[in-house]
Amino acid sequence: MSRFMSAALCALFVFSMTTANASAADAPGKAVYDINCSTCHKDGVMNAPKLGDKAAWAPRIKQGIAVLTKNSITGFKGKVGMMMAKGGHPNLTDAQVKSAVEYIVLQSK
Template identity: 60%
Template sequence: MSRFVSAALVGAALLVSGNAFAYDAAAGKAIYDASCATCHKTGMMGAPKVGDKAAWAPRIAQGMNTLVSKSIKGFKGTKGMMPAKGGNAKLTDAQVGNAVAYMVGQSK
C-alpha cells in the first residue's frame, strides 16, 4: 500500500509542477522544419535563431512549461513576437511542445 501511495504522490507532484508531459524532440524536428524554421532559422520577427545559445539561454531558464505555453498561446515581447502556434493553428499542443523541445535541444 505504501508503494502505491508514494507513486500517487509523485504523480500528483508532477501534475502540479506541470512536468507530466514528456516532450519528444526527435518528433519535433519535422514540426520545426515545416512550421518553425521560417522564423527561427532567420531571426524573422525577433525569433531567437536555433543554435544561438546566448539568445536562448534566458528563455531556457524560464523552463519548458513557460516556453511551450508562450508558443501555444502566442507572445509579444520587447524584441519581437511569437504568433500562437507559430501561425499554424492546425498544430496540436503536443506538436508545439515537441518543436520547442527540438529547438531547445539544439540551442543549449
Template identity: 60%
Template sequence: MSRIISTAICALFVCSICSSVASAHDLAAGKALFDASCSACHKTGLLGAPKLGDKAAWAPRIAQGLDVLISHADNGFSGKVGAMPAKGGNSKLTTAEIGNAVAYIAEQGK
C-alpha cells in the same frame, strides 16, 4: 520470486527514464515540425525571432522552463523583440506537437 522483483525494478528504471524531460517529447517529430512551421522565422531570425542554436539568445528563455516556453509558443507571446504568433501561425497544431518542437529548439540551444 527474484525474477519478479528484478522485472519490477527494471520496469521502474525504464519508467524513471521515460518521465525525464528530454524523452517526454519526441525530438525527431519536433525537428520535422520545426522545419515545416517554425524555421521561417527561427532559422533566419526574421522579425527578431531567436535563431535555432543561438545559445546566448536561448539561455535566458530556456531558464524560464520548458512549460513556459511551450505555453508561449502555443498561445502566442509578445516579448521585447517582437511577436511570436500562437502555434507559429498554424492553428491545426496540438499543444503536444508544439511541445515536441519547443523541446527540439531547447535541445539545440543548450
C-alpha cells in the same frame, strides 16, 4: 482492375505511413520545427531567436519548457518582437508545439 487499384492504393497508403513514422521516430520535434517554425527561427526573421543561438536562448530556456511551450501555444509578445499562437499554425496540436519547443531547446543550449 478494381482489385489492382485497391492493392495499389493500399501500397501507397502503407508507404506514406512508413515514411511519416520514420521521420517522427528520428526526432519528433524536428519535422514540426522544419515545417512550421524554421521560417522565422532559422534566420531570425522578425527578430525571432535563432535555432542554436545559445546567448539568445539562455534566458528563455531558464523559464523552463513548460513556460516556453505555453508561450508558443498561446502566442507571445516579448522584448524583441511577437509570435502568433503556434507560430501562426493553429492546425498544430499542443503536443506537436511542445515537441518542436523541445527540439529548439535541445539544439540551442
